[in-house]
Amino acid sequence: MNGTCSTVFQLWQSPPTKRLIIRSFNVSYGSGMHVIRSSRIYPNQCFHRSIQTETYNVVNGSYIPKTETKDENEVKEKDKPSKNLESVGAFQKLPMVMPSIDIFQSALKKAKRVSPTKGIANIAKRERNRGAKQLDTLMKELAVPLRTYLEEFPKKEYLHPYECSLIELTLGDGKYEEVLRKVDNLRKKVVSVGKEHASLCAKSTSKRDAEESLSVGMKKVEEVYIHQAKAVDDLLQIAKTLRAMPVVDLDKPTLCLVGAPNVGKSSLVRILSTGKPEICNYPFTTRGILMGHIVLNYQHFQVTDTPGLLKRSDDDRNNLEKLTLAVLSHLPTAVLFVHDLSGECGTSPSDQLAIYKEMKERYGNHLWLNVVSKCDLLKESPVIFSTESYDHDDIELERYRRLGPDGALLVSVKSDVGLIELKERVHEMLVSQMTRIKTKGDHGNTTSIGTSDLIASENQHFDSEIRLSNLEDSKHQ
Numbered sequence: 001m002n003g004t005c006s007t008v009f010q011l012w013q014s015p016p017t018k019r020l021i022i023r024s025f026n027v028s029y030g031s032g033m034h035v036i037r038s039s040r041i042y043p044n045q046c047f048h049r050s051i052q053t054e055t056y057n058v059v060n061g062s063y064i065p066k067t068e069t070k071d072e073n074e075v076k077e078k079d080k081p082s083k084n085l086e087s088v089g090a091f092q093k094l095p096m097v098m099p100s101i102d103i104f105q106s107a108l109k110k111a112k113r114v115s116p117t118k119g120i121a122n123i124a125k126r127e128r129n130r131g132a133k134q135l136d137t138l139m140k141e142l143a144v145p146l147r148t149y150l151e152e153f154p155k156k157e158y159l160h161p162y163e164c165s166l167i168e169l170t171l172g173d174g175k176y177e178e179v180l181r182k183v184d185n186l187r188k189k190v191v192s193v194g195k196e197h198a199s200l201c202a203k204s205t206s207k208r209d210a211e212e213s214l215s216v217g218m219k220k221v222e223e224v225y226i227h228q229a230k231a232v233d234d235l236l237q238i239a240k241t242l243r244a245m246p247v248v249d250l251d252k253p254t255l256c257l258v259g260a261p262n263v264g265k266s267s268l269v270r271i272l273s274t275g276k277p278e279i280c281n282y283p284f285t286t287r288g289i290l291m292g293h294i295v296l297n298y299q300h301f302q303v304t305d306t307p308g309l310l311k312r313s314d315d316d317r318n319n320l321e322k323l324t325l326a327v328l329s330h331l332p333t334a335v336l337f338v339h340d341l342s343g344e345c346g347t348s349p350s351d352q353l354a355i356y357k358e359m360k361e362r363y364g365n366h367l368w369l370n371v372v373s374k375c376d377l378l379k380e381s382p383v384i385f386s387t388e389s390y391d392h393d394d395i396e397l398e399r400y401r402r403l404g405p406d407g408a409l410l411v412s413v414k415s416d417v418g419l420i421e422l423k424e425r426v427h428e429m430l431v432s433q434m435t436r437i438k439t440k441g442d443h444g445n446t447t448s449i450g451t452s453d454l455i456a457s458e459n460q461h462f463d464s465e466i467r468l469s470n471l472e473d474s475k476h477q
Contacts, residue, residue, distance in 0.1 A: 040433070046268055050253055070399070088160045088250060091242040093160035095152040098145065099236060104222070108142030109217075124207045131201035131214030139194025146187040149235060153180060162368035165326035166289075169239060171318040177237060182231035193217075193224050230301055233348055246291035253433035254302040255294070257425060258365075260347040260355055261308025264373035266290075267413045268338065272426060273303035273372075289323055294421075301430045306334070309359070311351040328359070334367035334433045334439075335359075336426065339404045342377035351400045356405065367429050367436075370408035371422065376415045378402075 098106075098119070114137050138427035156164050156176065161269040167176050182321070197217030204210035248254060273292030292303040306327055307320035313326070327333060337356060360368070372378075409425065411418035420439050 004398070006236050009325070047199070059324055063240050064236045088163060088248050089152050090159055091166075091245050092247060093152075094239045094243055094397065095149060097149060097232065097236040097239045100225075100232035101465070103142065103145055103232065104229070107138050108218075108222075110141050111135070111138035124205065124210065124356055125209040128202055128204040128213075130212035131204070131217070132198045134214060135194055135198035135201055135217045136223070138218065139190055142190045142225055143194075144186050146183055146190075146232070149232075150180060150184055150187070153235075153239075160330070162326060162330035163245075165330060166323070169241070169322050169326065170241060170245070176238065178308055181236045183235055183262055186228040186231055189224050189228065190221060194221050197221065202438070231233060246289050248291065249302065250332065252300060252435060253430040254304060254331060254333045255336055255430060256304050256333035257332070257336045257338060258306055258307060258324060258328070258359060259308060260310065260340070261351050262345040263308065263338045263340035263347070263352075264345075264413065265308070265338050266305055268336070268371070268373065268411075268458075269303055269305040271413055271419060274422065289327060294426075296430075297426045299431070299434075301434075308347075309355050312352050328363045328366070329403070332437060334369070334429045335363065336371060337398065339370065339372045339408065340374055341401060341404060342374045344374065344377065350397060353397060353400050367433055369425055369429055370405045371407050372404040372410050374412060374414075375417055376408075376412040389417035 009178070031204060111134045114128045114130070114134045116133065120126040120129055156167065159167070194217075197213065197220055199215060200214035201210055204213050257269060259265055269290065269292055273294045290305040290325065292305070294303055296303040306324035309321050309324055314322075317325070328335070339352055339356065340347070341352075347355075356370075399406075409418055409422055409424050411421070
């Protein structure tokens with residue numbers, strides 16, 4: 001047998017030349033076995049720049065490329081941090097915004113303290129260097145705080161829906177975005193003017209020209225900043241307003257008091273929690289969302305007092321009423337609906353019944369407890385307003401005028417009637433609300449049917465307990 005039978009390659013890198021040497025040994029069989037040695041030198045960089053890796057699984061002795069399954073991809077996506085985290089408390093993380101005049105005075109002082117670069121012997125060069133550096137410092141000291149504000153004020157699409165509603169209803173629709181946009185425009189204008197005049201100062205041909213360019217540049221930057229500085233002061237007021245908003249912990253059960261204006265919600269909040277709302281005998285005493293806290297058997301709960309609702313469509317409601325609807329729509333609350341049938345609140349029983357039925361229909365998935373306040377003022381003959389029509393055939397309204405909805409608790413803060421039972425009912429409802437929150441956290445929204453069944457069963461449980469209690473009270477009487 002003549003010819004080459006096999007070839008053996010050896011590869012190694014030669015450190016001095018940084019090249020790859022491939023040596024081959026050709027083994028031939030002729031008259032005896034001979035080994036012929038040869039070698040070639042290749043550039044090193046052509047072998048290592050496009051190295052790829054592949055994962056293989058061993059199946060029956062063969063190597064099969066491993067491919068990621070859909071589940072593994074989903075797990076990796078879940079491990080990535082989400083940009084849109086729906087959690088409340090963003091308002092308390094807002095930066096402290098300085099007044100516009102303080103920002104400018106601080107920037108101006110720092111800019112004037114800047115000295116020219118050491119070692120410049122030429123007077124003209126030294127002066128234009130100083131002027132360019134001072135203008136650049138003034139520009140940066142004004143732009144950096146504005147950029148920080150823009151970065152630390154959250155975008156509305158990253159906020160919880162409840163906080164988005166608070167922004168719109170408290171500040172006005174579009175006001176938040178408009179102010180941030182003006183601050184950004186101010187930052188861009190300051191940077192543009194500052195760079196322009198720093199460049200002109202750096203091109204000065206004499207000391208006098210450099211000093212004039214510096215003076216003109218300083219005045220121009222100041223003029224641009226002061227002209228639009230109101231946006232910074234508006235942002236300061238927005239930060240103060242939003243930071244004063246009550247914080248709601250989504251992991252804690254929350255009791256929301258709802259009803260018409262001046263029905264006694266704030267008085268009940270004082271009795272049930274640590275909240276100290278204003279109590280006066282006129283409508284819309286509560287001008288915002290007030291938070292209180294309850295501690296029962298070492299368990300912490302939240303109570304929120306909401307502005308009163310009137311009988312009208314959503315388009316006609318004021319921002320105070322819309323705050324109440326925002327709480328019911330976006331927060332996992334249990335509802336304590338307060339009725340006043342004494343005639344003192346200013347809203348007729350027929351209107352209160354209409355409000356109650358509308359809210360019950362819209363938010364019936366919440367745990368619900370009805371309370372008739374000021375029961376010590378109820379009279380044998382029901383109160384009828386002159387503005388409402390009296391219909392003896394309306395059995396539901398007649399029953400409501402006397403005792404409120406079926407199963408409602410009769411309470412009086414003034415005479416302490418029913419307050420002990422009210423606290424017990426509230427505690428039971430909040431414990432059930434805590435169970436619901438934990439169940440939702442464990443299972444998410446994948447069991448919506450089971451959740452709705454749970455809501456219905458819990459509401460039936462409360463209604464049956466209240467009816468049984470009222471029946472026992474009537475028997476004792």
